[in-house]
Amino acid sequence: MSDTINFNNTEIAFGTRTKKELLRAKFLFGMLEYGWLTRMAKPLLNIAFKSRLPIDPIIKKTIFSQFCGGENLMECKASIDTLYNGGEIMSILDYSVEGAENEASFDQTLETLLKICQFSEFQKQVPFMVFKPSGIGKLELFQKISEGTPLSISETEEWNKVKNRFELICQSVAKTDNLKIMVDAEESWSHAAVDQLTEEMMVKYNTRRTVVFATVQLYLSKKLDYLQKLKSLGKQNHIKIGVKLVRGAYMEKERDRALEHGYESPICEDKSSTDQNFNNGCSYVLENLDVFDLFLGTHNELSCLQLVKKLKEKGISNSDNRIWFGQLYGMSDNISYNLAERGYNVAKYVPFGPVRDVMPYLIRRAEENSSVGSQSSREMELIKKELLRRKYSK
Numbered sequence: 255m256s257d258t259i260n261f262n263n264t265e266i267a268f269g270t271r272t273k274k275e276l277l278r279a280k281f282l283f284g285m286l287e288y289g290w291l292t293r294m295a296k297p298l299l300n301i302a303f304k305s306r307l308p309i310d311p312i313i314k315k316t317i318f319s320q321f322c323g324g325e326n327l328m329e330c331k332a333s334i335d336t337l338y339n340g341g342e343i344m345s346i347l348d349y350s351v352e353g354a355e356n357e358a359s360f361d362q363t364l365e366t367l368l369k370i371c372q373f374s375e376f377q378k379q380v381p382f383m384v385f386k387p388s389g390i391g392k393l394e395l396f397q398k399i400s401e402g403t404p405l406s407i408s409e410t411e412e413w414n415k416v417k418n419r420f421e422l423i424c425q426s427v428a429k430t431d432n433l434k435i436m437v438d439a440e441e442s443w444s445h446a447a448v449d450q451l452t453e454e455m456m457v458k459y460n461t462r463r464t465v466v467f468a469t470v471q472l473y474l475s476k477k478l479d480y481l482q483k484l485k486s487l488g489k490q491n492h493i494k495i496g497v498k499l500v501r502g503a504y505m506e507k508e509r510d511r512a513l514e515h516g517y518e519s520p521i522c523e524d525k526s527s528t529d530q531n532f533n534n535g536c537s538y539v540l541e542n543l544d545v546f547d548l549f550l551g552t553h554n555e556l557s558c559l560q561l562v563k564k565l566k567e568k569g570i571s572n573s574d575n576r577i578w579f580g581q582l583y584g585m586s587d588n589i590s591y592n593l594a595e596r597g598y599n600v601a602k603y604v605p606f607g608p609v610r611d612v613m614p615y616l617i618r619r620a621e622e623n624s625s626v627g628s629q630s631s632r633e634m635e636l637i638k639k640e641l642l643r644r645k646y647s648k
């Protein structure tokens with residue numbers, strides 16, 4: 255077996271995909287290349303839903319099947335089994351419903367997360383859970399805490415409920431043998447409050463094993479300092495620190511807000527500075543593996559290859575349980591399957607929820623895949639290559 259990983263090996267990448275599924279994916283990614291179509295899709299879908307047009311089955315068979323594991327846990331079971339049986343890819347069930355910003359909806363999300371915990375505990379192919387802080391509390395509240403703004407009496411009550419939900423999720427995961435929990439990162443103005451809660455949970459639950467993982471967005475230029483802070487927290491408390499490193503998904507929002515409020519944008523000035531910061535963050539975590547567990551959440555082939563190279567240089571085995579690679583369901587299977595084939599730990603986010611409720615998530619995926627320099631042309635190229643390979647290998 256050659257020493258270098260070939261992310262162009264489509265036979266491995268699409269081993270679990272039928273010809274029909276590949277043709278559907280080719281059609282979808284082809285459509286997503288037309289940016290105007292994606293821009294039109296949002297208002298058209300809204301009109302269709304409001305007019306009660308029966309479009310759910312069409313959505314379910316197309317974009318939903320590409321990017322989501324199912325509408326509920328039972329439907330997801332088939333998707334996570336395929337990932338595992340087809341290439342030992344692990345799954346992270348991601349309840350992708352973005353509900354209303356009210357207490358009933360936050361409680362409903364908590365309830366679903368606790369169900370996911372019960373379900374995942376007994377599935378060896380589901381080692382992580384994940385949640386977005388904004389799913390269990392108002393972003394405005396996280397912002398007020400982060401900025402040190404005094405809370406009213408009712409806000410204090412709401413904040414106590416948020417803390418309670420946060421704790422209940424981490425506590426139930428900590429009670430399992432192997433399950434771990436990742437706290438997704440959102441807008442930077444929510445970070446101080448989220449970090450504080452996440453750190454408290456790490457101190458409480460990361461004593462015996464790494465249960466809680468924080469997310470660090472390295473498009474934020476100052477986040478290397480935060481990694482140093484996390485290392486100190488780990489050392490001082492004799493705990494393990496789990497970190498998911500990502501570049502970050504809220505760039506435009508961050509820049510717009512900075513402009514609007516007249517402060518310096520916290521985002522690295524260009525893509526190459528973000529890449530540099532991401533590499534530096536990854537190197538820092540690898541140099542301190544006595545404290546850190548690393549989950550690298552990226553679709554960037556070079557970033558994955560760099561981590562592979564660094565692991566080799568350090569003599570760290572491919573299957574070291576402190577190191578994880580992560581991608582999203584329906585995207586970059588060429589990275590996921592080829593890494594897993596070499597024995598690296600790979601886990602994919604598997605979003606799920608009722609078709610209508612996951613539409614905001616699906617629209618974001620569509621926008622991401624149709625933006626300039628997007629993934630979709632790469633995905634198309636690989637799918638075409640695989641279809642040709644199958645045609646001529648008969």
Ligand SMILES: Cc1cc2nc3c(=O)[nH]c(=O)nc-3n(C[C@H](O)[C@H](O)[C@H](O)COP(=O)(O)OP(=O)(O)OC[C@H]3O[C@@H](n4cnc5c(N)ncnc54)[C@H](O)[C@@H]3O)c2cc1C
Nearest residue numbers: 438439473500501502503524525528551552553554580581
């Ligand atoms: C498993 C997984 C989990 C994730 N979890 C989170 C999460 O919790 N929070 C979150 O915010 N995101 C999350 N993401 C999304 C992630 O942050 C990126 O937005 C996405 O993966 C694209 O980055 P990349 O490294 O895959 O690819 P690349 O294409 O190499 O990088 C694109 C990214 O580079 C940065 N960038 C692009 N242009 C510029 C520019 N001009 N200046 C500065 N920076 C620029 C942006 O962050 C952009 O998203 C997750 C992704 C994955 C795969």
